[in-house]
Every structure is written in structure tokens, then in C-alpha cells.
Amino acid sequence: MHAQILRGHLHLPRRPAQLPPDVVDFTGRAREIARALQALPGTVGITGMHGSGKTALATRIGHLAAHRFPDGQIVVRGHDVAGELLRAVGVENATGDKAALWREKARGKRFLVVVDDLPSPESVRDLHTLGSAVLFTSVRRWNELPGVTWLKIAGLAVPEAREFLRKVLDPARIAAEQEAAAEVLAQVSHLPNPIRVLGGKLSARPTWTVAMLLKQMDRELVLGEAVPSDCRAVLAPLIKADEQLTEEQRHLLTCFARQKADVIDVAEAVRLSGGGIGRIDTLLESLADVHLLEPLEFGRYRMPRFVQMFFGLRTLAPSS
Incomplete structure (x- = not known):
């Protein structure tokens, strides 16, 4: 050797x-x-x-x-x-x-x-x-x-999402505003990546309350060139998903979000979008395949709240 x-x-x-x-x-x-x-x-x-x-x-x-x-x-x-x-x-x-x-x-x-x-x-x-x-x-x-x-996998279980937020943000601040913290987690469907970004933002602003963060989210979560970097980081998963959608898929999700529809069936989807039932059924399944809709039972789907918020904001976005 x-x-x-x-x-x-x-x-x-x-x-x-x-x-x-x-x-x-x-x-x-x-x-x-x-x-x-x-x-x-x-x-x-x-x-x-x-x-x-x-x-x-x-x-x-x-x-x-x-x-x-x-x-x-x-x-x-x-x-x-x-x-x-x-x-x-x-x-x-x-x-x-x-x-x-x-x-x-x-x-x-x-x-x-x-x-x-x-x-x-x-x-x-x-x-x-x-x-x-x-x-x-x-x-x-x-x-x-x-x-x-x-x-x-989808969002974390509610107790796990709270535990994760406590790891990236001072637990005392969460304990002081438990309802507001729960609302922040719910808005992003308990997904870990957005939770990390939002917890980090609050950690960098020690004088902010969790309620202030909610107000800031409502004010800033409008799609367009003016989206702040931390807001864009929160939305990054759905921005990436949106880039891979067809116009038909995007239109259908926007219709659901505009109606604030949590649960959608095929007949309701046809009414909202104006498409034929066969085509709509195919589109719903394709959106479930990439987890933008959650299949409940045959012909019925749930739209996660984070997805609903994102595509609802598309209707508010300034035209290019």
C-alpha cells in the first residue's frame, strides 16, 4: 500500500x-x-x-x-x-x-x-x-x-405549528397574543416555510405585536412589483406554484378565491367558472395533484386558506 x-x-x-x-x-x-x-x-x-x-x-x-x-x-x-x-x-x-x-x-x-x-x-x-x-x-x-x-405532507398539525413558531420567535410574545398568533398560523395554513419567515420578521421587530404583524400582512399582501422582500418570501411557495399553472387552472382558483369558497364541488365549480363539467372535473383533479386543492370525496374539494388568500389577492393586483 x-x-x-x-x-x-x-x-x-x-x-x-x-x-x-x-x-x-x-x-x-x-x-x-x-x-x-x-x-x-x-x-x-x-x-x-x-x-x-x-x-x-x-x-x-x-x-x-x-x-x-x-x-x-x-x-x-x-x-x-x-x-x-x-x-x-x-x-x-x-x-x-x-x-x-x-x-x-x-x-x-x-x-x-x-x-x-x-x-x-x-x-x-x-x-x-x-x-x-x-x-x-x-x-x-x-x-x-x-x-x-x-x-x-401539508401544513403542520396545529400544536406542532405553535411549537415551531415558539422556536423562531420569543415564546413570551406568542403567549401574550395567543389568538393573534393562531390567526397568523391559520392564514398560512400552518406551512413551515412561511411560519419561519413571519417569525423571523417579528423577531427583527421587537417593538411590534403579533396583531401589528397581521395588519402588516393585510396591507402588504398585494401581488405586484411593490411586494416587500419578506412578504415575497412568505408567498414564494405559491408564486412558484402559480408560475407552473395554465391559464385555465389559474382562472378556476381565482374564481374560488373571489367567492371565499372553502369547499367546492364540481357543480359549483361549473357555475363559478362557466366551463363544461367534463373539463372542470379534469382541472379540479389537476389542481389536487399539485396540492392547491385538497380532495375530500368524489367531486368535492377544499381550498387551503393560504391558497385562497394568494389567489384572492390576484383580483386586487394592479394591472401590468
Whole structure:
């Protein structure tokens, strides 16, 4: 070995450790974490709307399970999933069937592969090998993928959302205005990313009350170029979701929000939008697929309050 080192011929196997740091104030999701840990090694998919904390949950699961995958933990953010995996183990500029080459490299080893924001089901379909695990996040649930244990997440449970807010804001300020704090959490549908932004804003303004924050939200949450940076950070998950909608989908959500409709059925959707029942049914299902509507039972859906607020504000936005 000494001689190989001197000649430069010793090539130790790469053991990538690419997991980002764990989120120190991670809160909740105990049931989802337990289910994922039970399913690994295997394929686990985490789905939910933008801002629901899919990446943070995947990171937490990765750290809890890392010791079970001694050959390395690889994180991929991009469209060439197989190519990124090969680069992580030292194979540069691979050509041909990259998935097959990855399976060859991973055979007999235990890797944890985390794919953040899965670009397509085809990009991971042929990557799983015995003993290794694939953990991915995706807004959409790709039902065509076989053997996936799916975790669907939305806003935190109410007690968990309160606990999380106490981690990012002085608990004494929350205790002094519990009703106002509950209203702030409800307005963002208990989603962790907006809670973090709003808690941070209040922490930076020690003379503000929670009620003042609510007033500021009502005043500033108008879409357009004048949206303040912290307000835009709160709305970022829905701004990103909105960019991926068709005009028909956007119009339907705006119609619901204008009516302040919490629960919508297909017949009501037809009346509000003026579309045909077959087309409206398809649009409702497509919006449920990306978690902008919550399916209740056949033909009935609930609009989360955060979504309702965002698309309601579209009607107030200044014209461009």
C-alpha cells in the first residue's frame, strides 16, 4: 500500500457524504419519519405543495438513516440523476446507459440517494439496487413508479405549528397574543416555510405585536412589483406554484378565491367558472395533484386558506 501511494496508484473508493446540515429547529412529522425509516432501504417519495417542508423532512430522514448506508449518502438536484450519481462515485462524463452503469457501480454496496425535486419519474425508474435506498421529494405524486412508499405532507398539525413558531420567535410574545398568533398560523395554513419567515420578521421587530404583524400582512399582501422582500418570501411557495399553472387552472382558483369558497364541488365549480363539467372535473383533479386543492370525496374539494388568500389577492393586483 505504501508503494502504491508513492507511485500514485492507490485509489481509495469514494464515500460521498453529501447530506446538507440537518434543520436544527425541525418540528413534527414523527409519523412520516417513522414510516420512512421502516421502508428504507427501498424507495420513499415525499409529496406536498411548495413550502410544506419536503426538503427539510428528507434531510431529517437522511440524517437519521445515514448510519445504515456506510458506502455514502448522495444528494441530487438536477435533471441528470444517473449522471450525478456516477460523478459522486468518481465516474466523470459517463455516456451510454448511465442507469445500468450506476447499478453496476452500486451493486453490493449500501448508498442512500436523495433526489430533491424529482424532475420526472423516468429519471429514477431504473436506479434502485438491492441494499441501497432512494428518497425523493416531488410536488406531484408519480403513481407510475413501482414500489414507492409515499408520504404526503401539508401544513403542520396545529400544536406542532405553535411549537415551531415558539422556536423562531420569543415564546413570551406568542403567549401574550395567543389568538393573534393562531390567526397568523391559520392564514398560512400552518406551512413551515412561511411560519419561519413571519417569525423571523417579528423577531427583527421587537417593538411590534403579533396583531401589528397581521395588519402588516393585510396591507402588504398585494401581488405586484411593490411586494416587500419578506412578504415575497412568505408567498414564494405559491408564486412558484402559480408560475407552473395554465391559464385555465389559474382562472378556476381565482374564481374560488373571489367567492371565499372553502369547499367546492364540481357543480359549483361549473357555475363559478362557466366551463363544461367534463373539463372542470379534469382541472379540479389537476389542481389536487399539485396540492392547491385538497380532495375530500368524489367531486368535492377544499381550498387551503393560504391558497385562497394568494389567489384572492390576484383580483386586487394592479394591472401590468
